[in-house]
Amino acid sequence: MGCEVSKLSTFCCVSEPEASNHEVPGSDDDRRGEVSDLPRFREFSIETLRIATSGFAVENIVSEHGEKAPNVVYKGKLENQRRIAVKRFNRRAWPDARQFLEEAKAVGQLRNNRLANLLGCCCEGEERLLVAEFMPNETLAKHLFHWESQPMKWAMRLRVALHIAQALEYCTSKERALYHDLNAYRVLFDDEANPRLSCFGLMKNSRDGKSYSTNLAFTPPEYLRTGRVTPESVMYSFGTLLLDLLSGKHIPPSHALDLIRDRNIQMLMDSCLEGQFSSDDATELIRIASRCLQYEPRERPNPKSLVTSLIPLQKDIETPSHQLMGIPSNVASTPLSPLGEACLRTxxxxxxxxxxxxxxxxxxxxATELSFQMWTNQMQETLNFKKKGDAAFRHKDFATAIDGYTQFIEVGTMLSPTIYARRSLSYLMNEMPQEALNDAMQAQVISPAWHIASYLQAAALIVLGQENEAHTTLKEGSMLETKRHAL
Structure with a gap:
């Protein structure tokens, strides 16, 4: 790979320089990326979050935020179509409701485009949930360790390092310097494939977990001695993240430092990066990682000096992240099925x-709910309502179809996503897009993985003039349909 070993063999013992006095390009506000278009932090009811996640359906469990059992993260969608990630804690976690609310509200004051920001929480009875922005393009761990189409490019790895350093710098400036268990699962990618840091790691740890994973090889030395997280501990974890980016593997720090001391850099670098970087750039990034991994906490850098060091290394800065990652940025570049195309055109x-x-x-x-009455005369009456709706739907008498399906739904003996889908389209035909959207969402509550429910939501959103939300929902429908056909 052309790395000059002589340059790499001497910096393991380099102590941290003072933060540079030179100004980093851009104003403080630009660098900190503060955002104002997000809603204010709020408390959600458990019922709202239950509806948003289709009853905490198994199909909606995601791994994007790097959480493991017993704490589970679900994807969901609020009534206003905002997509969310909902972290539901084990019932033994956060026994003190006041502490949970205070901590959530403090993290919820942060608003930055380098974070997957916290939008709210829920604290009802024994329930403790956090609500954050949903990041649809998975984790750094997925793209580094388990990639399918292409390995992550050098320029993108440098961008990840900078964005996460900027996230930590922003949090430090807001007196939230402590981050628990920073790792490749905590780095998420948004709609445009820009890297963001999960806000969940900013919460002070609850009773049912520890600040670091059980793998001691990746744990800061001082944490093993004291059990406490410090800002310097976070810098150590950032160093392990840099090793991940350099190697494309989750390599223990002790092993990486041995390779560097032995001038065996080729064993450290990801072979997929062949020809993508200069020896000077590799030298500098390894030097930064080594500084972060110093045994003595006081010898590690701070987030501001990290940002200063990483900015000059950036490559292809005009190229959007989604292009570097090979991820389509919108539905226009995603092939749609005939139904998806029809919904896009309304x-x-x-x-x-x-x-x-x-x-x-x-x-x-x-999910079908039956009652004893289904085997009585009422069941026959219910089926007659369905037949009435189906006949009218087939003959394009959509007002009568709405009436028949409404009577069927109101009896309440059976839940059918298809009934809601048919009534949704009937509402659209009768120029009632909000009612159509409500029915399409109800179809998704009943059957969370059903692509047609997403497509119909998109069609209703387009009629309502919510183009951005419609494109996002179309993309979700296309992914669901692809998964369905793959089974």
Whole structure:
């Protein structure tokens, strides 16, 4: 790879220089990336979050925030279509409700484009939940260690290092310098594939967990002695993150430092990066990592000096992150099925033809609730309402279809996502887009992984003039449909 070993063999013992007095390009506000377009922190009811996550459905469990059992993270969607990540704690965690609320509110004051920001929380009875911005493009661990289409490029790895350093600098400036268990699972990628730091690690630790993973090889030495997290401990963890970026593996710091001291740099660097970097850049990044991994906490850098050191290393700064990552930035570059295309065009006639042809076969795996009355005369009456709606839907008498399906739903003996989907389209045909959106969302509550529910939401959102939300929902529908066909 052309790295000059002579340059790499001497800096393990280099102590941290004082933070540079030179100004980093851009104003403090620009560098800190403070954002004002996010809603203010709020307290959610458990019922709101239950609806948003389709009853905390297994299908909505995600690993984007690097959380492991017993704390689980779900993806969800609020009534205003904002996508969220909901972390639900084990019932034994945070026994002190006041402490939980105070800590959540403090973290919720942070607003920065380098963070996956905290939007709110829920504290009802024994329930303790956090609500954050949802990051759809997975974790650094996924893209570094388990990539499928392409390895992460050198320029993108440098961008990750800078963005996370900037996130830590911002948090430090807001007196939130402590971050618990910084690792590749805590780095997330937003809609445009820009790297962000999960806000969940900013919460002071609850009773049911520890500040660091059980793998002692990656734990700051002083934490092993005292059990306490310090700002310097965070810098040590940042050093392990740099090793991940350099090697493409989760390599123990002691092993990495041995390789550096032995001038065996080729064993440290990711072979997938061949030809992408200069020896000077590799030398500098390894030097920064080594400073972060110093045994004595006082010899490690602070976030501001990290940012100062990382800015000059940046490459391809005009290239959007999604291009560097090979990730489509919007639905326009994502192939859509005929139904997806019809919803994008709001071609209601084409949507009707597809849904009519599909029939009820997608109801097979849906959650169905039956009562004893289904085997009585009331069941026959209920099925008559469905037949009435289906006949009207087939003959494009959408007002009558709405009436028949509404009567079927109000009886309440059965939950059918297809019924809600058909009534949703009928509402669209009758120029009632808000009602159509509500029904499409209800279909998704019943069957969270059903792509047609997402597509119909997108069509309703387009009619309502919410183009950005519609494109996001179309993309979700396309991903769900792809997964369905892969099974």
């Amino acid at each position: 071609d209601l006639t084409a949507i009707h033809e597809i849904i009519e042809k599909l029939g009820y076969k997608d109801d097979d795996g849906a």
